[in-house]
Amino acid sequence: MRDQASRLRELFATTADDKSQPTHIYAVTVASGKGGVGKTTLSVNIALVLGELGYSVLLWDADFSLANANVLLNLPPQFTVREVLEGTATVEEALLPVNERVWLLPGASGIAELAQLDGHTLASLRARLSAMEERFSLLIADGAAGIGPDVIALCQAAHELLLVTTPEPTSLTDAYGLLKALAHHGFGGRISVVVNMVNNPNEQEAGERLCWAAARFLGLRAQVVACVPTSVWVSEAVKRQVPLVQLAPSCPTARSIRQLAHLLSTRLLKSNGNGQSETDTPSFLQRLLRFLTGA
Numbered sequence: 001m002r003d004q005a006s007r008l009r010e011l012f013a014t015t016a017d018d019k020s021q022p023t024h025i026y027a028v029t030v031a032s033g034k035g036g037v038g039k040t041t042l043s044v045n046i047a048l049v050l051g052e053l054g055y056s057v058l059l060w061d062a063d064f065s066l067a068n069a070n071v072l073l074n075l076p077p078q079f080t081v082r083e084v085l086e087g088t089a090t091v092e093e094a095l096l097p098v099n100e101r102v103w104l105l106p107g108a109s110g111i112a113e114l115a116q117l118d119g120h121t122l123a124s125l126r127a128r129l130s131a132m133e134e135r136f137s138l139l140i141a142d143g144a145a146g147i148g149p150d151v152i153a154l155c156q157a158a159h160e161l162l163l164v165t166t167p168e169p170t171s172l173t174d175a176y177g178l179l180k181a182l183a184h185h186g187f188g189g190r191i192s193v194v195v196n197m198v199n200n201p202n203e204q205e206a207g208e209r210l211c212w213a214a215a216r217f218l219g220l221r222a223q224v225v226a227c228v229p230t231s232v233w234v235s236e237a238v239k240r241q242v243p244l245v246q247l248a249p250s251c252p253t254a255r256s257i258r259q260l261a262h263l264l265s266t267r268l269l270k271s272n273g274n275g276q277s278e279t280d281t282p283s284f285l286q287r288l289l290r291f292l293t294g295a
Contacts, residue, residue, distance in 0.1 A: 033174025
């Protein structure tokens with residue numbers, strides 16, 4: 001069996017020769033006001049579908065307190081972000097191959113010091129990840145739930161925020177709380193709302209009301225881009241540690257996730273055709289460092 005480093009070099013060589021790949025990484029932060037809304041499940045499955053579409057995807061478990069993307073994928077990490085920051089492991093050693101196109105950078109569950117990253121730590125993270133950022137066409141950052149400074153910075157740094165909520169009032173209230181915090185920090189990026197765990201089409205109205213409130217009271221433009229139906233297959237996929245789009249690809253939930261991934265693919269292609277060179281705008285990691293440190 002090929003070792004992980006060999007597979008990574010092979011992927012990068014393939015990416016470099018693939019003219020269909022976008023030349024700039026498109027960063028998407030997946031966030032939510034509260035936990036338990038299916039944020040990580042969406043992140044993992046969207047990453048896999050985009051990999052199927054031919055993109056090289058870096059899935060970053062950026063929840064530094066309750067990282068669990070590797071659990072959903074049944075990929076026990078030997079190294080995590082913590083070892084990368086401490087210098088005891090390289091990024092290449094920490095990256096876990098999900099398949100030939102999708103790679104996971106696992107987070108560090110329960111690491112309190114990583115929940116509040118200081119400037120030195122972020123500078124170290126940036127230095128160690130910059131080379132990886134240049135090699136992937138799309139980065140999906142699965143952030144923590146809530147309105148912590150790390151979440152706010154991840155949202156500000158990304159090209160697109162996928163805000164995940166459910167139709168439940170508590171989830172909508174907390175989602176609005178995150179939007180309010182972003183507005184306070186002068187957020188001006190793209191906000192795409194995903195209403196998850198929907199039981200009937202009428203529950204899309206909950207997301208529309210959230211977008212209306214954001215525009216009316218916060219001055220933020222948001223759009224509902226997907227209403228993902230609830231399914232017994234979701235919990236079954238979690239139990240089996242097999243991604244939903246692989247376990248039950250024909251179920252309505254998986255089909256809805258695929259549609260969302262195709263939408264992201266369209267935006268990725270458009271961003272690649274905007275005529276900007278790599279030096280025109282700061283990278284995702286440069287923006288992240290700036291927003292976290294205020295530099």
